[in-house]
Amino acid sequence: MQTQLAPEYQNTADGEAAQAILRKCVHCGFCTATCPTYQLLGDELDGPRGRIYLMKQVLEGQAPTRATQTHLDRCLTCRNCESTCPSGVEYGHLLDIGRKLVDAKVPRPLGERAVRWALKEGLPSPLFGPAMQLGQMVRPLLPSSLKNKVPARQDAGRWPSSTHGRKVLMLAGCAQPSMAPNINSATARVLDAAGISVVVPESAGCCGAVKFHLNDQAGGLDHMRANIDAWWPHIDPQAPGSTGVEAIVMNASGCGVTVKDYGHLLHADPAYAAKAARVSALCKDLSELLPGLVPSLQARVQAAGAPRLVFHPPCTLQHGQKLRGGVETHMAALGFAVRVAASESYLCCGSAGTYSVLNPDLAYQLRDRKLGHLAAQADEVIISANIGCITHLQSGSSTPVKHWVEVLDAALAG
Template sequence: MDTRLEEKFKKEPLAIEARRLIKACVHCGYCNASCPTYQLLGDELDGPRGRIYLLKSFLEGRLSAEKVKMHLDRCLLCQGCETACPSNVEYGKLAILGKEIIEQSLKRSFLERLLFNFLLHGIADREKFYFFLRIFNLLRPFLPGALRRKLPPLSKEKVRLEQWARKGRVSQRRLILFKGCVEPVLYPSVLRAARNLFGRLDIDLVDIPKEGCCGALAYHLPNRKKAVAQAKKNIDLWIKPLQNGVEGIVVCSSACCQMIKEYGSLLKDDKEYGQKALKIASRTFDPVEILEKVDRRLFLLAPDRGAVAYHSPCTSQHGLKGQGRVEAFLKALNIKLAPIADSQMCCGSAGLYSLVQKDISQKILELKMKNLLGGNPAVILTANVGCRLQLEQLSPVPVLHWLEYVERLMQEDCCP
């Protein structure tokens, strides 16, 4: 679809790039079958094809910003439509661009701006997040039921915000372990499990003090300026270790992994950081990218355990294009996977979506949970901190990161 830009957009870089991305869409509609909001609401305008048409109409001056904003805000940015699209439309990038263009054309309400600023600065900063989480947990008895369900408890494991050095000799292979802002506060056991599993391969996971948020929260709000600043801060911290023998960066949470892998695209026009960003992106790894290449006998587990349901995050299967990789690794370790209907569908978390689109998010979660429990699993596994928080709201069985589960089983096999 070609877009005839309105005069005011003809020299606007974001609009020009959006026009290029829109042009790839042939309006076939295959994307709607993979879109959670279209499946739930049944509205063409709440599917990828409809949102593309809305944005095209706005850029041509035929539609108000308010109309486009409502339907773009309902988009989960799950990118399931990209996997289904026969024309390879980069819908995720287009939706972010659309949000940025709308933000420049329409001022949000005071309450929306207040909420977004609190989420951006209260969650993306690890120490502030820990502080606010402590306060809200103290106030838990007085909070509304819906908010109590969404509020995660503090981890019982001691939170350690900086060095987690592994004692003993230094291994020949080293990777930076990206900790992020939420996972070390809520689920430090995931990072510990990663250290233990990679330690079996004689790979040291190195800590970089003062690294910050990957930038995903800011990028999706959208706040490109903040996301770029966060990316540059991390690049400055990582580039020297990578030049001095560290192989790359391993990222346990799939949403963060996708964001860091996109640093090259985010900073492609930056003369100072462009090449550094590309290097960082090319040397960022999801844990399965490392573990699937090693001798499985190092991890082989005893058979005949209960079935598990693996929820593959949208960022894993659509963003990182890693559909089926974790499942294949788990099967190779003798872990039985329960069948899941519509396994490609989102759980409704989508970063901050579950907070700003509560009703839609909850309905999508209910459908997802029904499908996950259909095979009577003893545990639900996932690979993203946001998905885990979302699933724990309704799950009657434990929800774990798959690294945690593998490590626990290995400990049981080694020390019955």
Template sequence: MQTSLAPEFAETAKGKEAEAIIRKCVHCGFCNATCPTYQLLGDELDGPRGRIYLIKQLLEGEPANDQMTLHLDRCLTCRACETTCPSGVEYGKLLAIGRAALHTANQRSLVDQLRRIVVAKVVGNAKVFDLLLRFGRAMRPILPAALKSKVPAAAPISSTPSRATHRPAWPAPRHGRTMVALAGCVQGSLSPMTNLAAAVVLDKLGITLIEAAGAGCCGALDLHTTNENRAKKCAEALIDKWWPYLAQGVERFVMTASGCGVTIMAYPHLFQDEPDYLEKAKAISAKTVDLCEVIDNEMSNGMDQEIAPAFRVQDSSQKVAFHAPCTLQHGLLQRGQKISGTVEKILQRVGYSLCNVKDAHLCCGSAGTYSIFQPEISSQLRQAKLRALYNDNPDIVCTANVGCQVHLNMNGHTRVQHWVELLL
């Protein structure tokens, strides 16, 4: 696609990056075939190709306008289009540049700006969020239906049939191999069993899992609300907390939420213009892996016969529907980590029967803060995803990202959990 960027963008690093990405686009439209918002709304400007045109116009000097903001805001950033694109267009990076340019142009109303600041500060602060969540749950019975649906009900200790329902203790450090889990986000309040279950499972595999005290949000929420500067500050704080562990010989930083994993793995790009943190960002990113990669690797390294008795399910007739988060099947793929299907392989290996999920590549509508700022579209995508997940009458529904987990549970009639709980 031919470009002619405005002078204020043409000679900047972001402008040159955007121009290179735009020029890869050949207008084929394959991206629209896998874009959830285009499939739902049928508007060219609500598909990747149309949004690329809008970003191109903005970077070529056309004044920012409400139409640009509307259609770029409607993008889920699921990156299914990147997996589909035959030309290798890095749409996610281009979208971030376009949204940042709109942010600089100050197109948003004061109310919208305040909403985004409040959401990022509250959801990004684990202690504040936990306090407000506890209050919301206490008041839930008397809340109006519209507000009640937005307050997640308390999750049970375990909802997995045939598994122990007591809360296990976090295993004491006893192995020569140590890995670190992220503990600074809302997952601790919304899905408290996830990291604990990961620690118990990895302990059985000969790995000690620990959490870094005081570690905060990875910065994903600020990126979702188009505040790159605050995202960098969050990332810097996390890097500072994790950096000493590298010298101590920690083997990996294990992500139990794929959304956080994609963000941390992209730290080198976030800090490409920040020499003070770039090398550290590269080192942290290189050591970051998704939980399924660790478990699959351990199970595949000639240990199946030893591992099987520890994780084998009692009832192999149990059917599991797995929702693969966009960050797991599209986001990590762009890093060269072809791990789509890995969770499913692990679950089948320990004896579960997997359901076929139609249109598994489509987003559930969670998409970070998307469900807050685009509730109507988000709700429609959730209902479509739930129909697909429950079409084969599964006994268990699970996923690999806390955002998807909470979003799919919002209707109050489902119980979606993190897949690692199925290995307890």
């Protein structure tokens, strides 16, 4: 795709990066066929190819409109289009640039700004936990729109006290400890059973995705730098008290895809570029550890009495991190009966971070479509790998929805 950058974007980091991505696009439209919003709305401008044209026009000097902004807002950033694209177009990075440039020129209505501010400041805030606890106390009284975002209270269980020679870092996350605390403790127990200790630095917080994708990119980058600072003493072998961790393990694929992108997002920061690249290289989704865990856990897992499993692979796992097949393959190796939906397993469930709050109509259509394809039976449990997907799917399903590590933890003997 030929582009002629407008003078205001020439010789700028955003302009040059966007132009390099745009020039890979060959207009083929393969991306449109697998775009969730295009499938629902049937509008070219609500598919990746159409949004690419809109961003190209802005970069070439055409003034963006509120309609431009709306079409970009409707994108789930599921990156399914990247999995489909034969030309390697990095659509997710292009969209980050496009949204930034459009928002700089198109003021949002006051109500919309208020909701987005509440999300980007509230979710990573220390006050989110107490607010969630309050919501859980009055959950039966909440309207369905709020109840969908407030999962029932969950017991986290015990945190293992053993210390092992092998150690990994883990990010607690901003929403997960309050919404589903058992995911983190189940992760620690499973890794403990395999002889691996989990270290969770208290000063590490939100991965940065919430603010970054709500177009507070500077705030998101600050979260990323803070996490690098919190992790670095454990990573740097020369640092006093270094724990010698072998990986940074993510049990929320939405956080994992962001941390794996730290090297790209901070590449121009001279103080953090090298550290960010090291952090991204160390970052592993929990499922990437599964092949090494299977031999250690096989004798201890009692999967015979476990429910049958239906796996929903999050977009941030299969499209963002390009990890496919690992969960179902290795859970099966541990004795679990697990299947993936026969149709549209590649399609987004509609959660997409804060998308289900900002675009509820589209999000719930996609949720119900996904649950229809999963078609869980009475003796099955839906499993996934991201807190957002789990909460969103559970809001529309009477079938339990869990993280796969919770099922594995429950099946461990002793």
